Amino acid sequence: MNIPSNHPRAKSLYIRELLVTGFRNGLVAPEGLIAHGRGEAFDYLLGEHTTKAARDAANAASSMLLLSKYPVISVNGNVTALCAKGIIELSHVTGAAIEVNLFYRTTEREMAIEKELKKNKAKTILGIGSEASMRIPELQSERRRVDPNGIYKADTLLVPLEDGDRAEALVNMGKTVITIDLNPLSRTAKVAHITIVDNIIRAIPEMIVAAKQLKEKNASVMKRIVEEFDNKANLAKSLNIIRGDI
């Protein structure tokens, strides 16, 4: 696709192309394209840059992943299309496992996503096919099917671009939930313990940088960062930025 590089919205159009390519390669559902558009609108209102609030949340999120015993990153088609490489690097840096978990679940999409992640040098991908043999209580959608060696036994989950229903069910299971969500008003943003209000394409590199720096420090520093993080206050900051921009 030919996007003129001098187009003032070239970056946003380029990200959009990553999604469309993912859609053509069978990673992304048509509904995933519409969902991306909704995110675009909120990113636009945020100013399409990583805010101080998002940076603080990313720092708390990376601390939480590093402090956890069994952290898992849940990926779907949009996440894979936008930042497969970043997710894999983050999993290496934090020791988190990767599990595929889809709202619009088909075997073809699961396999396409697994293939794309492995192409980007992921080692183990959980949650594929019959491996997703456990169920999240309360949930009706296909997202309830999870891997007993992944999301089901995890203490901390990074669930970017998440559905509100599942985020709530995971919190009710006692998991620590971290999300990346451009809409600070969404149910996911509100129920998660740590919400990074940012475009995932910027948030994942931010988390990687933070995790690399945090690893040089001792656990007490990370514990303090997590304890001092107030998700409600952080969401309010993002809302204020949106309000200020409007």
Next chain:
Amino acid sequence: MNIPSNHPRAKSLYIRELLVTGFRNGLVAPEGLIAHGRGEAFDYLLGEHTTKAARDAANAASSMLLLSKYPVISVNGNVTALCAKGIIELSHVTGAAIEVNLFYRTTEREMAIEKELKKNKAKTILGIGSEASMRIPELQSERRRVDPNGIYKADTLLVPLEDGDRAEALVNMGKTVITIDLNPLSRTAKVAHITIVDNIIRAIPEMIVAAKQLKEKNASVMKRIVEEFDNKANLAKSLNIIRGDI
């Protein structure tokens, strides 16, 4: 697609289905689905209804079209999928020509759009294939290719769901530009002479009703409506509504 009529978001889901059907029929580009999702977010913030500000803008827009010597309506895949019939009725009521103009241009999509419009009883459709032989200065994208008998010679253009680059280039060509855009902050919304901040699915019927009533009045009434319309003040009203909702 089965949408329960009592679903709280039934109307929005129904509109979404029009887009997905248009996508399956080759009218809508995958990027068009993303753009629609973006519109959905702004419509949500607006309260998903036609505001007083939008009604005033639609009234000014219909007056402008009726006062013009050679008005043209520019349509793309999303416009066709959402309201082919309405566009054709508006063109009959106002005497405006219809031209197909695509950002993501392919011959197949052009033909599919032409076919859909003709199925809905459109007579002449401009801008198809080699008929789009003129260029809009300044523009890099495929939207620069226009019909010498359509957009190129028009005095007034209705360009709904428009790209900011082209809106600006058209204004610089001396055209009077009317747009329909759910984002009151967009470049298109700001550079256009008349911006209707509303969902196109509601705005086009609103314009048709206004045009039918205006035709009964004399030109001086319409001239006064156009002269008294202040786009900047009107956009500020829509922004205030969004602010109140956030």
